[in-house]
Amino acid sequence: MEKVNLAAKFAHFKDHWSPKIIGELNGQHVKLVKLQGEFVWHKHDEEDELFLVCKGTLKMELRDKTILIEENEFLIVPKGIEHRPVADEEVWVMLFEPATTLNTGDAESGFTKRELDRI
Protein backbone atom coordinates (compact mmCIF):
# COMPACT_ATOMS: atom_id res chain seq x y z
CA MET A 1 0.00 0.00 0.00
CA GLU A 2 1.63 3.23 -1.16
CA LYS A 3 0.38 6.76 -1.49
CA VAL A 4 0.08 8.35 -4.93
CA ASN A 5 1.34 11.86 -5.67
CA LEU A 6 -0.69 13.42 -8.49
CA ALA A 7 2.03 15.82 -9.68
CA ALA A 8 4.57 13.01 -9.86
CA LYS A 9 2.16 10.86 -11.88
CA PHE A 10 1.30 13.69 -14.27
CA ALA A 11 5.05 14.15 -14.84
CA HIS A 12 5.23 10.57 -16.16
CA PHE A 13 3.59 11.28 -19.52
CA LYS A 14 2.95 13.94 -22.12
CA ASP A 15 0.59 12.36 -24.62
CA HIS A 16 -2.97 13.56 -25.01
CA TRP A 17 -6.26 11.63 -24.82
CA SER A 18 -4.54 8.55 -23.45
CA PRO A 19 -5.73 7.81 -19.90
CA LYS A 20 -3.26 6.21 -17.47
CA ILE A 21 -4.41 4.08 -14.57
CA ILE A 22 -3.06 5.26 -11.20
CA GLY A 23 -5.38 3.43 -8.83
CA GLU A 24 -8.06 0.77 -8.58
CA LEU A 25 -10.75 0.25 -5.94
CA ASN A 26 -14.13 -1.44 -5.81
CA GLY A 27 -14.04 -2.21 -9.53
CA GLN A 28 -13.40 1.44 -10.33
CA HIS A 29 -10.31 3.00 -11.84
CA VAL A 30 -8.62 6.25 -10.96
CA LYS A 31 -6.99 7.60 -14.11
CA LEU A 32 -5.04 10.65 -15.20
CA VAL A 33 -5.29 12.11 -18.66
CA LYS A 34 -3.96 15.18 -20.46
CA LEU A 35 -6.29 16.74 -22.99
CA GLN A 36 -5.73 19.17 -25.80
CA GLY A 37 -8.06 19.94 -28.67
CA GLU A 38 -11.44 18.40 -29.41
CA PHE A 39 -12.45 14.86 -28.57
CA VAL A 40 -15.25 12.87 -30.23
CA TRP A 41 -18.91 13.00 -29.25
CA HIS A 42 -19.75 9.83 -27.35
CA LYS A 43 -21.65 8.32 -24.45
CA HIS A 44 -21.16 5.42 -22.09
CA ASP A 45 -24.19 3.16 -21.94
CA GLU A 46 -23.32 1.62 -18.58
CA GLU A 47 -20.90 3.95 -16.80
CA ASP A 48 -21.15 7.28 -15.03
CA GLU A 49 -17.92 9.22 -15.38
CA LEU A 50 -16.30 11.79 -13.09
CA PHE A 51 -13.94 14.44 -14.48
CA LEU A 52 -11.90 16.34 -11.85
CA VAL A 53 -9.84 19.14 -13.38
CA CYS A 54 -6.35 19.39 -11.86
CA LYS A 55 -4.95 22.03 -14.24
CA GLY A 56 -6.50 24.28 -16.87
CA THR A 57 -10.12 24.64 -17.94
CA LEU A 58 -12.10 21.80 -19.48
CA LYS A 59 -15.00 22.63 -21.73
CA MET A 60 -17.56 19.82 -21.52
CA GLU A 61 -19.94 20.07 -24.45
CA LEU A 62 -23.34 18.50 -23.93
CA ARG A 63 -26.12 18.46 -26.50
CA ASP A 64 -28.03 21.24 -24.72
CA LYS A 65 -25.27 23.26 -23.05
CA THR A 66 -21.57 23.60 -22.41
CA ILE A 67 -20.06 23.47 -18.91
CA LEU A 68 -16.69 25.04 -18.14
CA ILE A 69 -14.89 23.00 -15.47
CA GLU A 70 -12.06 24.86 -13.78
CA GLU A 71 -9.26 23.65 -11.51
CA ASN A 72 -10.48 21.82 -8.43
CA GLU A 73 -13.92 21.38 -9.89
CA PHE A 74 -15.51 18.16 -11.09
CA LEU A 75 -18.41 17.10 -13.25
CA ILE A 76 -20.19 13.76 -13.18
CA VAL A 77 -21.51 12.79 -16.59
CA PRO A 78 -24.23 10.15 -16.09
CA LYS A 79 -24.39 7.08 -18.29
CA GLY A 80 -26.25 7.54 -21.53
CA ILE A 81 -25.52 11.27 -21.80
CA GLU A 82 -23.68 12.35 -24.93
CA HIS A 83 -20.69 14.54 -24.23
CA ARG A 84 -17.59 15.91 -25.90
CA PRO A 85 -14.58 17.15 -23.90
CA VAL A 86 -12.80 20.11 -25.50
CA ALA A 87 -9.55 21.67 -24.28
CA ASP A 88 -8.61 24.92 -25.99
CA GLU A 89 -5.38 24.79 -24.00
CA GLU A 90 -3.91 21.73 -22.33
CA VAL A 91 -5.97 20.41 -19.43
CA TRP A 92 -4.98 17.84 -16.83
CA VAL A 93 -7.80 15.68 -15.53
CA MET A 94 -8.31 12.97 -12.97
CA LEU A 95 -11.04 10.45 -13.87
CA PHE A 96 -13.04 8.13 -11.61
CA GLU A 97 -15.01 5.52 -13.49
CA PRO A 98 -15.68 1.79 -13.66
CA ALA A 99 -12.77 -0.33 -14.83
CA THR A 100 -14.92 -1.35 -17.80
CA THR A 101 -15.07 2.21 -19.21
CA LEU A 102 -13.78 2.67 -22.74
CA ASN A 103 -12.57 6.24 -23.32
CA THR A 104 -14.62 6.76 -26.47
CA GLY A 105 -17.70 4.92 -25.20
CA ASP A 106 -19.96 4.04 -28.11
CA ALA A 107 -17.93 6.05 -30.65
CA GLU A 108 -15.00 3.89 -31.63
CA SER A 109 -12.44 5.98 -33.50
CA GLY A 110 -8.78 6.79 -33.77
CA PHE A 111 -9.03 8.12 -30.22
CA THR A 112 -10.06 4.74 -28.80
CA LYS A 113 -7.62 3.25 -26.28
CA ARG A 114 -8.27 -0.34 -25.24
CA GLU A 115 -5.03 -1.03 -23.41
CA LEU A 116 -4.22 1.55 -20.78
CA ASP A 117 -0.83 1.94 -19.14
CA ARG A 118 -0.55 1.80 -15.39
CA ILE A 119 1.89 4.40 -14.16
Place this chain on the structure above:
Amino acid sequence: MEKVNLAAKFAHFKDHWSPKIIGELNGQHVKLVKLQGEFVWHKHDEEDELFLVCKGTLKMELRDKTILIEENEFLIVPKGIEHRPVADEEVWVMLFEPATTLNTGDAESGFTKRELDRI
Protein backbone atom coordinates in the same frame (compact mmCIF):
# COMPACT_ATOMS: atom_id res chain seq x y z
CA MET B 1 -25.99 18.09 -14.34
CA GLU B 2 -23.91 20.71 -12.54
CA LYS B 3 -20.22 21.00 -11.83
CA VAL B 4 -18.98 20.86 -8.23
CA ASN B 5 -16.43 23.31 -6.86
CA LEU B 6 -14.43 21.70 -4.05
CA ALA B 7 -13.54 24.96 -2.26
CA ALA B 8 -17.18 26.07 -2.26
CA LYS B 9 -18.28 22.72 -0.84
CA PHE B 10 -15.59 22.75 1.87
CA ALA B 11 -16.82 26.24 2.86
CA HIS B 12 -20.25 24.73 3.65
CA PHE B 13 -19.24 23.04 6.90
CA LYS B 14 -16.80 23.18 9.79
CA ASP B 15 -17.46 20.04 11.82
CA HIS B 16 -14.91 17.25 12.02
CA TRP B 17 -15.20 13.53 11.24
CA SER B 18 -18.60 14.02 9.59
CA PRO B 19 -18.42 13.18 5.86
CA LYS B 20 -20.67 15.11 3.47
CA ILE B 21 -21.83 13.62 0.18
CA ILE B 22 -21.02 15.81 -2.82
CA GLY B 23 -21.45 13.33 -5.65
CA GLU B 24 -22.67 9.87 -6.54
CA LEU B 25 -21.76 7.64 -9.45
CA ASN B 26 -21.81 3.91 -10.18
CA GLY B 27 -22.89 3.13 -6.63
CA GLN B 28 -19.96 5.09 -5.23
CA HIS B 29 -20.03 8.28 -3.20
CA VAL B 30 -17.73 11.25 -3.44
CA LYS B 31 -17.53 12.82 0.02
CA LEU B 32 -15.71 15.66 1.72
CA VAL B 33 -14.62 15.52 5.33
CA LYS B 34 -12.59 17.72 7.69
CA LEU B 35 -10.43 15.88 10.19
CA GLN B 36 -8.73 16.99 13.36
CA GLY B 37 -7.34 14.77 16.08
CA GLU B 38 -7.34 10.98 16.27
CA PHE B 39 -10.03 8.73 14.82
CA VAL B 40 -10.77 5.16 15.90
CA TRP B 41 -9.01 2.08 14.61
CA HIS B 42 -11.32 0.31 12.17
CA LYS B 43 -11.59 -1.61 8.93
CA HIS B 44 -14.19 -2.01 6.20
CA ASP B 45 -14.90 -5.65 5.44
CA GLU B 46 -16.35 -5.00 1.98
CA GLU B 47 -15.13 -1.60 0.81
CA ASP B 48 -11.85 -0.19 -0.46
CA GLU B 49 -11.51 3.47 0.47
CA LEU B 50 -9.69 6.33 -1.25
CA PHE B 51 -8.43 9.33 0.74
CA LEU B 52 -7.35 12.33 -1.37
CA VAL B 53 -5.85 15.12 0.74
CA CYS B 54 -6.96 18.59 -0.39
CA LYS B 55 -5.41 20.57 2.48
CA GLY B 56 -2.97 19.71 5.24
CA THR B 57 -1.22 16.43 6.01
CA LEU B 58 -3.06 13.26 6.92
CA LYS B 59 -1.30 10.65 8.98
CA MET B 60 -2.72 7.23 8.14
CA GLU B 61 -1.75 4.77 10.82
CA LEU B 62 -1.67 1.14 9.76
CA ARG B 63 -0.76 -1.77 12.03
CA ASP B 64 2.71 -2.08 10.51
CA LYS B 65 3.52 1.49 9.42
CA THR B 66 2.29 5.06 9.20
CA ILE B 67 1.88 6.87 5.87
CA LEU B 68 1.93 10.66 5.65
CA ILE B 69 -0.40 11.83 2.89
CA GLU B 70 0.22 15.40 1.78
CA GLU B 71 -1.86 17.77 -0.36
CA ASN B 72 -2.69 16.37 -3.78
CA GLU B 73 -1.76 12.87 -2.75
CA PHE B 74 -4.07 9.95 -2.18
CA LEU B 75 -4.02 6.59 -0.49
CA ILE B 76 -6.25 3.62 -1.23
CA VAL B 77 -6.89 1.50 1.86
CA PRO B 78 -8.05 -1.94 0.71
CA LYS B 79 -10.94 -3.64 2.41
CA GLY B 80 -10.05 -5.63 5.49
CA ILE B 81 -7.03 -3.48 6.39
CA GLU B 82 -7.14 -1.85 9.80
CA HIS B 83 -6.37 1.85 9.73
CA ARG B 84 -6.64 4.95 11.87
CA PRO B 85 -6.61 8.46 10.36
CA VAL B 86 -4.84 11.04 12.54
CA ALA B 87 -4.73 14.79 11.86
CA ASP B 88 -2.35 16.71 14.13
CA GLU B 89 -3.67 19.87 12.47
CA GLU B 90 -6.90 20.18 10.52
CA VAL B 91 -6.93 18.21 7.25
CA TRP B 92 -9.42 18.44 4.41
CA VAL B 93 -10.03 15.20 2.54
CA MET B 94 -12.03 14.00 -0.45
CA LEU B 95 -13.21 10.40 -0.13
CA PHE B 96 -14.21 8.05 -2.89
CA GLU B 97 -15.87 4.86 -1.69
CA PRO B 98 -18.97 2.68 -2.13
CA ALA B 99 -22.23 4.25 -1.00
CA THR B 100 -22.50 1.43 1.56
CA THR B 101 -19.39 2.57 3.46
CA LEU B 102 -19.86 3.41 7.15
CA ASN B 103 -17.22 5.87 8.36
CA THR B 104 -16.16 3.77 11.34
CA GLY B 105 -16.40 0.45 9.52
CA ASP B 106 -16.50 -2.40 12.05
CA ALA B 107 -15.80 -0.12 15.05
CA GLU B 108 -19.08 1.50 15.95
CA SER B 109 -18.48 4.37 18.36
CA GLY B 110 -19.33 7.97 19.08
CA PHE B 111 -17.68 8.80 15.75
CA THR B 112 -20.16 6.70 13.76
CA LYS B 113 -22.29 8.66 11.28
CA ARG B 114 -25.16 6.76 9.66
CA GLU B 115 -26.99 9.65 8.05
CA LEU B 116 -24.76 11.85 5.93
CA ASP B 117 -25.70 15.29 4.70
CA ARG B 118 -25.59 16.05 1.01
CA ILE B 119 -24.19 19.49 0.45
